Amino acid sequence: MREKLGLLVCVWFVLWGSCVGRFVVEKNSLRVTSPESLKDVYECAIGNFGVPQYGGTMVGTVVYPKANQKACKSFEDVEISFKSKPGGLPTFLLADRGDCFFTLKAWNAQNAGAAAILVADDKIEPLITMDTPEEENAHADYLQNITIPSALISKSFGDSIKNALSKGDMVNINLDWRESLPHPDERVEYEFWTNSNDECGPKCESQIEFVKNFKGAAQIFERKGYTQFTPHYITWYCPDAFILSKQCKSQCINHGRYCAPDPEQDFSRGYDGKDVVVQNLRQACFFKVANESGKPWLWWDYVTDFAIRCPMKDKKYSKECADQVILSLGVDVKKIDQCIGDPEADVDNPVLKAEQDAQIGKGSRGDVTILPTLVINNRQYRGKLDKGAVLKAICAGFQETTEPTICLSDEVETNECLENNGGCWQDKAANITACKDTFRGRVCECPIVQGVKFTGDGYTNCEASGALRCEINNGGCWKDTKDGSTYSACVDDNSKGCQCPQGFKGDGVKTCEDVNECKDKVACNCPECKCKNTWGSYECSCSGNLLYMREHDACISKHVKTEVSWSFIWVIILGLAAAGVGGYALYKYRIRRYMDSEIRAIMAQYMPLDNQGEIPNHVPHGDI
Known part of the structure; x- marks a missing residue:
């Protein structure tokens, strides 16, 4: 509890140092075309969500519902629809401020078929910017899906519209965004205030998604000189009284000069705020080095690839992973390291010092206090951070008739794979690459060639896998022929990897050397x-x-x-012969003795033998 309290105190001081500045409300024109009593041009404040039609106009008729007038409930519950009939004007819903978030009002209006929402203030005050709710109260399932434009109007103007509608008058309004952004010349200058942290919830996710989606269009603008783009990173300082505290040491670098909130809001686990500051500095230095080499558009590739390859959730949010991405894009890592300097030094860092100075509003632009923030021609962009919406806003910043072709076309054709293979893996020998060009920019994805699937991260490696993998460039393994014999380190089965055959040694990929x-x-x-x-x-x-x-x-x-x-054979033959003779002699001897004994026994019964004496006759007494 003490640690969290200390964190809140530190963050309060830090934010107080940067947030007391001037906040500018971005406005656009609203023209009432009927009834006569209301015809005039009014001001309204552009909401910080939805999709404002920068550079264009929208005409519609206003409806003020009899029920659910604050639009805090779904209009399906009261069976009301604002969908316009074929040939009819779009419907602009007028809702009262209060009881729920501005975004929920817009979401309910959009689901009911309204083309735009006008929110009437509930008190007399200067116009404010309708913003998205705080993270703990946000419903991420709908915030990023709001597409209708929104505007806040004053209480007196809202009362006038309600009064006219109660009399049965039709109130028609023309929302005009054509002058919402300055368009002084044929080049647009814009800034994107962002963050390398990817663990800050829905805002971080939408921010990363926007960079991925907008990258292709942004690089076309930069390559052809239509725009001058600069990325920026918000950084805060730690008050002198807290420099030695645990909170400031874990969240700041350069002895409290440059700080960022802890990603998990927990000092005992995960990454610290100072890790975020260093990565922000690395991204800013990457842009500086790339810009000096005449390729500022590489920043979009770096930020996109870093988000994919080095996320916090995979424990890869590190210098080692970042350096791999930098090398894959052909940028000098040493120059970036020199730009970063020593984060432990008790001195100002020139890059981060410039970032802090740039946060302060100048001219028509207010202070930058929230992330993400887009500034176009020194005017803060309002609305959803969406590729289509931002593209319209940038195109609205060109002087009339000087818009590039991309602003007049529904599709943007790019081929980032033509230069440095897009920083993806490739096998030049087999003419195989993991680089795929899409409307949203290139992606690094291992290919499928002739039915053989390659697996890997698409950036540093892709390996053929599955059956028949050796048919495609020998599975990426070593193979050679010499003296009429061919050997391969690829095994054509469901295995992966390469292994030198018997009689060879090596990595199996580049080399297999003969074993002596x-x-x-x-x-x-x-x-x-x-x-x-x-x-x-x-x-x-x-x-x-x-x-x-x-x-x-x-x-x-x-x-x-x-x-x-042969001796062995003769021994066997003679042995068999001797055994036969011996067996026969034994057989004859025993049979003969047996026969002799039988004959003698028979003859003994009928005649005395030579060795038997004569037997005398006996006469019984009394027979004479």
């Missing part, structure tokens, strides 16, 4: 072996009458191999 297997002792290591290195392989041989066996990395005698083989 003989020198590295990875082959032909037997004592009798002789090694000869070849491109991508090797050859082994044996001295004398020996034969090399590669699978065993060994040398053997050619003759020994034959003798041993």
Whole structure:
């Protein structure tokens, strides 16, 4: 809580130092053409949202609703529509000030079909600028979608219109923006006050989106000398009493001279305000160096690419990432570093000092206190930060009949890929590039060539991926042919990357060098072996009458191999023969003994054998 309180105190002092200046309300003319009682030219203040028709006019009839007169609710709820019928004049809704934001009134009017909204002040006072609500109260889902112009009129003028309508009179009004911007000559000078911070919510997002969308048109203006563009960055100082505080040390550089709010409003995490100041300074120095080299339009490329490649959310909001973007655009990093100087030095930085001086309003322009702010011919632009709206405003700043062709055409044709390949990746050998030219400027996107998709960031690398990737420039891998043999580091499957084939070493992309297997002792290591290195392989041989066996990395005698083989065969044959004879003899011997024993047993039953004695006859007693 103490840290947040300290932050609020510091920011209050800082803003007080820059916001007490003069704020100029931008106005345009409003002419009433009927009824007679109201015919005249009146002043109105241009709203800081919607799309003012700079350089043009709009005629319509005023409607003051019987219900929802403050336009704080949707007109669908009260079943009211302001859509004009075919052939009828557009409808200008008159709404009362109060109860809700100006932007909500305009949004409800637009959804009901109104072509413009006039907000009548509820008290007698000088005209003010209707602005967008603060971030914590903003509804980002509709703020950037308001397209109808808006204007604040005085209370007395609003009462006069209501009185005429109550009598049944038709009130017709001509909104005229033709003199809203000065147009003294054939060149428009404009400034864009911006910020490198990308973590400030919807305002940062719309700011980055505008730069991307407007880049193509802005570069055409600059290249052909139609405009003189200058980017600026708001910076505050830390009061002397707070220079040593934690808040100022984390938000400021050059000992409190140049500060920016903490992106996350939390000093304990993420990036600090001083990181934003340094990046703002780097972008300002990039423009300075590019302008001195005659290419001020490169600033649009740098800011766009930095937002894409180095966002805070990806933890890439750093000097290293910024330098990569700078190098890709062909700008000298050393010159930019010299321009930035030492952020820790207790001295004034000439670039940021000039930025602080430029914040103070001069002539018809008020002080710059909010971001983003667009100043055209020293007049602050009001309305939505939209490509079409800003293009109309810049074109309105040219002297009549001197407008460039771009102001008279619905389309802007550019081809930023023709110079330095737009800072994108390319393979000159295969004539493949990641640069694509669009109406909104170039984008760096890895291509699809002959059905093969390239993947990468589009800025520093793109690699072929998927099947058949080796068909396109060999997948970006090394390939060479020598002595009738061809080797490649690309594998034609779903893999990515490059790998040197067996027998080579290197990165597989630019180089694959032959491995000397003989020198590295990875082959032909037997004592009798002789090694000869070849491109991508090797050859082994044996001295004398020996034969090399590669699978065993060994040398053997050619003759020994034959003798041993035949001897082995004869041994087998003789062994088989001996086994047969022995088996047969055993068989005969055992059969013979068996037969002899059987015959002797049979004969013994009928006659005495030679080894048996005669048996005497016995006569029983009593038989004589």
